[in-house]
Amino acid sequence: SNQLGDAKKKLNVAIVGGGLVGSLEALYLAKRGHRVSLYEYRDDIRNTPLARGRSINLALSIRGRRALKDVGLEDLMINQHGIPMRARMIHRPDGTTYAMPYDPRTNQCIYSVGRNYLNSILLKESENLDNVERYFNHKLVKSNFKDGSLTFMKMDTKESLQVNADLIIGADGAFSTVRKEMMKQPLFNFSQQYIEHGYLELCIPADKDGGFQMPPNYLHIWPRGNFMMIALPNQDCSWTVTLFMPFKNFKEINSEGKLLDFFKKYFQDSIPLIGEKKLIEDFFGGSPSALVAVKCRPYHVCDKALLIGDAAHAVVPFYGQGMNAGFEDCTVLDNLFQKYDDDVASVLEEFSNARWRDAFAVSDLAMYNYIEMRDLVNRPSYRLRKSVDDFLYWLLPDIWVPLYNSVTFSTMPYDQCVRNRQWQNKVLAISILCLGMFLFIILFYYRRSYA
Numbered sequence: 371s372n373q374l375g376d377a378k379k380k381l382n383v384a385i386v387g388g389g390l391v392g393s394l395e396a397l398y399l400a401k402r403g404h405r406v407s408l409y410e411y412r413d414d415i416r417n418t419p420l421a422r423g424r425s426i427n428l429a430l431s432i433r434g435r436r437a438l439k440d441v442g443l444e445d446l447m448i449n450q451h452g453i454p455m456r457a458r459m460i461h462r463p464d465g466t467t468y469a470m471p472y473d474p475r476t477n478q479c480i481y482s483v484g485r486n487y488l489n490s491i492l493l494k495e496s497e498n499l500d501n502v503e504r505y506f507n508h509k510l511v512k513s514n515f516k517d518g519s520l521t522f523m524k525m526d527t528k529e530s531l532q533v534n535a536d537l538i539i540g541a542d543g544a545f546s547t548v549r550k551e552m553m554k555q556p557l558f559n560f561s562q563q564y565i566e567h568g569y570l571e572l573c574i575p576a577d578k579d580g581g582f583q584m585p586p587n588y589l590h591i592w593p594r595g596n597f598m599m600i601a602l603p604n605q606d607c608s609w610t611v612t613l614f615m616p617f618k619n620f621k622e623i624n625s626e627g628k629l630l631d632f633f634k635k636y637f638q639d640s641i642p643l644i645g646e647k648k649l650i651e652d653f654f655g656g657s658p659s660a661l662v663a664v665k666c667r668p669y670h671v672c673d674k675a676l677l678i679g680d681a682a683h684a685v686v687p688f689y690g691q692g693m694n695a696g697f698e699d700c701t702v703l704d705n706l707f708q709k710y711d712d713d714v715a716s717v718l719e720e721f722s723n724a725r726w727r728d729a730f731a732v733s734d735l736a737m738y739n740y741i742e743m744r745d746l747v748n749r750p751s752y753r754l755r756k757s758v759d760d761f762l763y764w765l766l767p768d769i770w771v772p773l774y775n776s777v778t779f780s781t782m783p784y785d786q787c788v789r790n791r792q793w794q795n796k797v798l799a800i801s802i803l804c805l806g807m808f809l810f811i812i813l814f815y816y817r818r819s820y821a
């Protein structure tokens with residue numbers, strides 16, 4: 371009975387990082403009855419104007435939606451504050467466009483949501499729960515996984531604060547301090563990779579009547595081979611435009627003349643939308659940010675500490691899955707808490723064992739998708755493959771789910787999405803081979819009979 375009592379114990383959980391994933395995890399744990407303290411380095415996002423350097427809006431898809439649904443926020447987020455994007459709208463260099471639907475069969479879509487808004491409603495929801503406390507301007511400086519102690523620095527007074535927790539959850543992003551502490555553990559594996567490309571955010575404002583300047587229900591892409599620009603719609607009818615390009619190319623554009631020449635050559639149709647003056651201001655007003663991918667494992671230490679979200683697996687943003695994967699972490703974790711009746715040691719161990727393959731898979735997928743978005747979409751071979759995939763998906767919806775659809779519109783584990791694609795590649799390769807042999811044999815007999 372003692373054991374049962376321990377297993378049912380309400381935990382004192384310290385979540386480090388009140389970003390998207392940390393604030394969602396606080397809701398999940400509080401709803402299970404645990405006492406949650408959420409520590410965030412920055413000020414309350416609800417009091418601060420937009421911080422530069424992190425994307426302003428994000429693509430929310432099924433995995434993220436499922437998690438929001440679990441905590442009762444899906445409807446608010448999707449129906450009232452999400453802008454559906456049903457297709458990619460490709461902009462050619464000459465300014466002409468064409469649409470590539472994500473899911474022609476059932477017309478599913480992804481949603482453009484504001485990062486600040488999403489983070490704000492997650493934090494606001496936590497205020498409705500008595501067992502969540504929020505500490506802003508608290509920066510974790512040190513943690514100890516033996517006794518569960520954490521040392522924070524209060525950013526306003528520079529005082530130091532020491533607290534204790536039964537469980538420490540590191541949701542403190544790609545440069546996680548909790549993870550740095552974990553690196554001291556034996557058997558902890560870690561790798562990080564910066565890509566040569568950085569990103570810079572620009573903006574297409576609303577038109578003079580306050581409406582959208584481009585058709586809103588699309589993710590607009592200007593694929594240009596080695597670089598690309600994308601645009602996602604915002605609630606106020608503006609667009610957040612992101613230019614992804616090698617750092618060395620950013621550096622070469624060092625004068626207003628060069629910037630305008632570059633845009634005239636590659637993104638001609640966007641100049642009147644952004645406005646020349648605003649383009650110059652925004653481009654030289656910011657500097658490109660770096661993109662990093664992090665892989666590590668295991669994600670836990672005994673029954674004391676766990677990494678989730680970007681802290682566990684930061685990915686490059688090209689599949690629009692970073693936040694979705696982080697939200698899925700919270701769902702997976704909640705299912706394990708249910709399965710093991712809140713026995714933390716078992717929950718953490720299984721989370722580590724079950725999750726790394728999926729995290730590694732989505733990381734690799736995201737790296738691959740950059741090449742697809744900036745380059746392959748332009749190629750006839752890519753479009754042929756997409757048509758074949760879409761046709762087979764229409765014909766055999768339960769058997770042939772194309773890669774993008776399995777990642778974005780299904781909750782199939784990421785690792786299985788990749789294996790599914792490998793299986794499809796094999797089937798197609800064998801089919802082409804068989805067809806080739808068949809044609810060869812026909813031709814052979816045809817020539818013999820008429821020789």
Ligand code: FAD
Nearest residue numbers: 387389390391411429510542543679680690691692693694
């Ligand atoms: P973060 O959002 O980084 O939050 C971590 C929090 O921890 C921060 O608030 C930080 O202040 C706090 N913190 C850090 N250190 C400390 C400390 N020492 N003490 C206390 N607090 C600390 N994902 C998608 O799903 N779809 C998209 O379309 C998409 N687009 C993206 C576009 C770009 C350009 C980028 C860069 C990313 C994009 N992502 C997208 C990925 C997404 O932004 C991340 O996966 C997501 O923000 C991860 O959430 P998180 O809470 O784990 O980390």
